[in-house]
Amino acid sequence: MTGKIISVFGSTGLQGGAVVNALLKDGTFKVRALTRNVESPSAKKLVEKGAQVATVDLNNDVESIAKVLQGSYGVYLVTDFWSLFEKEEEIGKKVVDAALKAGVQHFIYSSLANTSKISNGKIVVPEFDMKAHIEDYARQVSAKHPEFISSFVHLPYYAQGFNTDFLPITKIEEDKYFISFPISGKPMELIDVNDVGPIALAEFKDPKKYSGVGIHFTGSALSGPEIAEKLSKATGKSIIFKPMTYEEYLALGFPGVEGIADMFKFVSEYGSYPGKDSNLAKEIIHITTFDEYLEKNPIQLK
Template sequence: MASKLITVFGATGNQGGSVARSLVKNKTFRVRGVTRNLESESSNALSVLGVEMVQADGFNLDQMKAAFQDTWGIFLNINSDDKIFTNQDGPSEFDMGKIIVDAAAEAGVQHVVFSSGPSCTEMTNGKVSMKAMDMKYKIEQYIKDLGIFKSVIPLGAAWFLENFLSKEVAPVFGGFPYFPDSSNRLVFRCPYWGGKEDVPWVSISDDFGDIVHGAFLDPESWNGHFIHVLSDIRSFPEAVADFQEVTCREAIWDPILPSWEDFETHGIHELEDVKLMFGFTQITGGLYFGTPTKRETAYKLKKATAIALGYPEEKQGLVTLKDWFAARFGNKG
């Protein structure tokens, strides 16, 4: 039986790259990656793994139709932080999303897995408007309203654990996990999450791609399901305690009070959405995915992929926060 072609838009990004690297291990699929720069290091690395890399611009309908030729399914994630979307008079994320989706429809794509989000403005009654989340929700509705794909599977990506690997970002959150304070403590500083403080976390390298891969194994059974893509659920104090346990370094969580609005963005554009995210989750009672955070679906999809790829039993589950910290920051002494 001929292998099914899955095309990944944004293959050189965090989400798309993880998906492509997982899918290319499965001989049931052929994997094509779409990028604007075929000469980038990320593009070359995927090519080495066996991903067919093609060049296309998301604003060019003809290029996208060519990129989707013979494609059975697509994974679509649009980078909301792309500088092209920061111009008030320029094109929007929805404009790009519509062109890509129209191209997929015209090319005969059957299955769409789309990195989306709930309607921030609607859920907060206008108190918080997170442009990226609202745009993704609008694109999701457009995909569904077309009514021509065999399956449309929206998903939400949890807080990337890989953010902790960036020393540049650490000072924004109090220095954790790199820079101790004057008392030699590692301080993680951010607002409360909201609700039951069920903060969702995902390891892009360990789990994200495998969870999405699992959806492609039986896409019609997941049609219309909003998938919570996460590895673990831990409150901020629990996350810091996990880190402290495996590293034997003193660490504390220092909540920013009294309001999420006191989170300092230092004029960094990307941090504006982080600040609004805290507002969204506090106002909605922690409903980051639009519904109460659950781990069961992600676990089921990860296991399905692990079995399909022949992973040993100990590698078939989702990574825990404690294990993730241990692997990257664990006490070597």
């Protein structure tokens, strides 16, 4: 193992955790797992796996965050809109500044499409657009400071989201279920979030090759009925897809429903990252298909 340290934000979450696991398994870099609570069970498990664990408060100023990143060769940043809300863009840019101040050489950010720009203002998804603005800012910083390399990953829907509050599988009667969400037009692009780990690792290992590069990847692109068919096959239960309109989804009325509805609307019309090539990721690893994900991760239905 070299002395180079990669600091990973969101290390106890699905995406950050996937990056931590890939880095630890490979062994090329030391891992500094950043979390709000170093005493949490998830943080303690990371220590058992071999990671350093450090506390970071994203509400702190640039100097304070830079101190946490001091000595890091690389940084992996994923920002969570649902915990940061309107502060996401400000905080993401602050972390970029902190990484630069700390002397970080390679910065990787998990970004999304600029929905308002792509749709000419017709569809605006803050969760997407603020991430796109953070990516733009990181690119600007790299242009001014060539020693600060920035790279990017773009993830569509997680297969891990099925049978959760986000994409529930609802029981109709014994052995009969349905799923319903407002997707139509373009298929839904799905990935196993764990695939982001080896992709980020490849970027960290070859900064020259991936400088300024955004890696987009898709395991499967499926319609609603195709998703239901694959879920049925995997679970041995009858699962049907019930189409849902944008207005019907809005009527559910849960906190944040408008943003999620607009996300579905954008992806239905434009795809997760329109005009971008997802083949580069396939040169790095085999991207897990939805069938393969379900085989490895059986869904338990009630």
